[in-house]
Amino acid sequence: MTNDFRPCAVVPVYNHEGPLPGIVARLREKALPVILVDDASAASCARLMDELATADAGVDLIRHPRNRGKGGAVKSGLIAASARGYSHAVQVDADGQHDLDDLERMLDLARAHPNAVVAGQPIFDESVPKGRYYARYLTHVWVWINTLSLTIRDALCGYRVYPLAASVRLIENARLGERMDFDVEILIRLYWQGTPIVTLPTRVRYPQDGVSHFRPWLDNALLSLMQARMFFGMLLRLPSLIARHFR
DSSP states (O other): OGGGOOEEEEEEESSOTTTHHHHHHHHHHTTOOEEEEEOSOOHHHHHHHHHHHHHOTTEEEEEOSSOOOHHHHHHHHHHHHHHTTOSEEEEOOTTSOBOGGGHHHHHHHHHHSTTSEEEEEEEEOTTSOHHHHHHHHHHHHHHHHHHTSSOOSOSSOOOEEEEHHHHHHHHHHSOOOSSTTHHHHHHHHHHHTTOOEEEEEEEEOOOTTOOOOOOHHHHHHHHHHHHHHHHHHHHHTHHHHHHGGGO
16 A cells, blocks of 8 residues: 555646745655646746756656636646646745644655545634634535534644545536636535545644735635535435435
């Protein structure tokens, strides 16, 4: 089982040139291959990614000609990781929020549960914007409704390890959102199809000089529309979702 465990990191990037070199360095210190997905960043950030990929054979770079959003970048990265023969991919945001000290624990869990998603459950410090912190609970409730389960503790945290076979098959056969709705939708759909979800508490911080591309009105609208679609999808799956609680 462990011989087939070949993880890499997928990092979606859109104008995160400040924290990006440190994130890549930390990932490479742990001998983890890195796939950077340039989601049509500005020229200065694009040059930085070119330099990082040129300087280290363990850093791969794929590039979108136009901005597709975080979800579109992650989808491209996961497909590329599978095509390169990796079994699992760690999704790491490029804004410096995620605690890479927890990376080995995440990979250990993924190795022990190779068919599962290892999903980060954030432990926030005082840097978290209060509005976004409390707004998360509405998403949590909808996720629990749409899965009829409390298994997914936080579907908004992008720090996770995907089993690539199940994840890429889903990406290729379902129309998943391409922006901030992606992180939530893919976890719900993976749960629906029977992929186990393993949760790992992990510290998350919001750097004061961090670059966030979350657009409160538009992205919250996308999340609401996605949850409405998921609700009707849940109704179609209602018997099988209920049956899980009696197995």
